[in-house]
Amino acid sequence: MSELSPQRRHELELAFFGRIGAHVSHEMRNVLSIVGEYAGLLADLVAAAGNGRPLDCEKLAQLSGNIAAQVRKGTETMGRFSRFAHAADQRNASFDLTSLVADVAVLAQRHLARAGCTLEARLPDGAIPVTGDPFGLQHAVFSAVELLVEFLKKGESATIKLDAEGSTAVITIQGRATVTTSELSARISRLSPESKQWKGRVDTSCTEGLLSLAFEIPIQ
Amino acid sequence: MKPLRILIVDDEEDLAFTMAERLTLRGYRAEAVTCATDALQRVGEDEFDVVVLDVKMPGIDGLHLMAEIKQQHPDLPVILLTGHGSTADAERGMREGAAEYLMKPIDIEKLIEKIENSTALKKDEKP
Numbered sequence: 357m358s359e360l361s362p363q364r365r366h367e368l369e370l371a372f373f374g375r376i377g378a379h380v381s382h383e384m385r386n387v388l389s390i391v392g393e394y395a396g397l398l399a400d401l402v403a404a405a406g407n408g409r410p411l412d413c414e415k416l417a418q419l420s421g422n423i424a425a426q427v428r429k430g431t432e433t434m435g436r437f438s439r440f441a442h443a444a445d446q447r448n449a450s451f452d453l454t455s456l457v458a459d460v461a462v463l464a465q466r467h468l469a470r471a472g473c474t475l476e477a478r479l480p481d482g483a484i485p486v487t488g489d490p491f492g493l494q495h496a497v498f499s500a501v502e503l504l505v506e507f508l509k510k511g512e513s514a515t516i517k518l519d520a521e522g523s524t525a526v527i528t529i530q531g532r533a534t535v536t537t538s539e540l541s542a543r544i545s546r547l548s549p550e551s552k553q554w555k556g557r558v559d560t561s562c563t564e565g566l567l568s569l570a571f572e573i574p575i576q
Numbered sequence: 577m578k579p580l581r582i583l584i585v586d587d588e589e590d591l592a593f594t595m596a597e598r599l600t601l602r603g604y605r606a607e608a609v610t611c612a613t614d615a616l617q618r619v620g621e622d623e624f625d626v627v628v629l630d631v632k633m634p635g636i637d638g639l640h641l642m643a644e645i646k647q648q649h650p651d652l653p654v655i656l657l658t659g660h661g662s663t664a665d666a667e668r669g670m671r672e673g674a675a676e677y678l679m680k681p682i683d684i685e686k687l688i689e690k691i692e693n694s695t696a697l698k699k700d701e702k703p
Contacts, residue, residue: 382632385659386588389681393594396684400601422590472635510635 360549368548372495373444379466380437387430394423436462443490453484453525453573457518460494464501464516472510473531475501478517484525485576492550493573499548500529500556500569506543507533507567525573533567540567580695581623582606585615585641586630586657595628598684604691612636612644619645624652625695626675628687631658631665639669646673653694657682
């Protein structure tokens, strides 16, 4: 994680923003496709009723409930993406670490799903107030997830954990992975440059192929 | 005339099953599965006239699945479903033997047109 020029840093951040934008647009396209299919089915059933097929009120209620559920899903997705995008507004801000990690975990789930893996988030109930660069931290955590995914086998599950101890919060991204120290060293530069600021640390010495990437953040 | 048998393969369960229901309402014999394993099992068990397959599914490349289906049934037409970001995959799929491709969100009438075209083509190809 050597020092990068501002230009290179900007390029990496833009690429990260683009990757997240692509994930979100894919998810939104699915939501809209499903809403479109449900609306189409409603229209089909009404048209069939016009031709004498009895209208099933229970079915209509179910379809309208399904549409409402997809709209809720889309609203949540856009809310999450809006928080993600606005994190870049202020590079030094006070924010809630629990909410930020929860958002990154959901954004990262699609990335893992594409690799045939799953991600479980273990987060504390309460808010953890911290100060720093929220966009940079999102980038650091996501790049750690991306690094881990490279070494996960299909079907494996990864975990993103947030713990607070005293004046320090620790975000740990963990999963069973087959990786040698040299393989990992070769790829460690892919961690975002902000990882250094957040004391990104990689621990591969721990037990039986369990790869952990951790970030320490001082609590306000 | 026997109704066409259609297998829809899409990991988005809501999408796959609703599409199947809409095709069924129009007189087709459509069914949906949400993973590659089930897709391969169904094409192994029953005779379908066409498969409608999502290019991007978690954990599997849709084109790889198409190749496996084609290995079992070389003449079975496959229609690929794709998003805006993955048209390159669909075009590659066409080169690798897909009958048609269609962009999401799906227009059911366009899908039916593609289904009819691809199955008509298959009939024409028979000696």
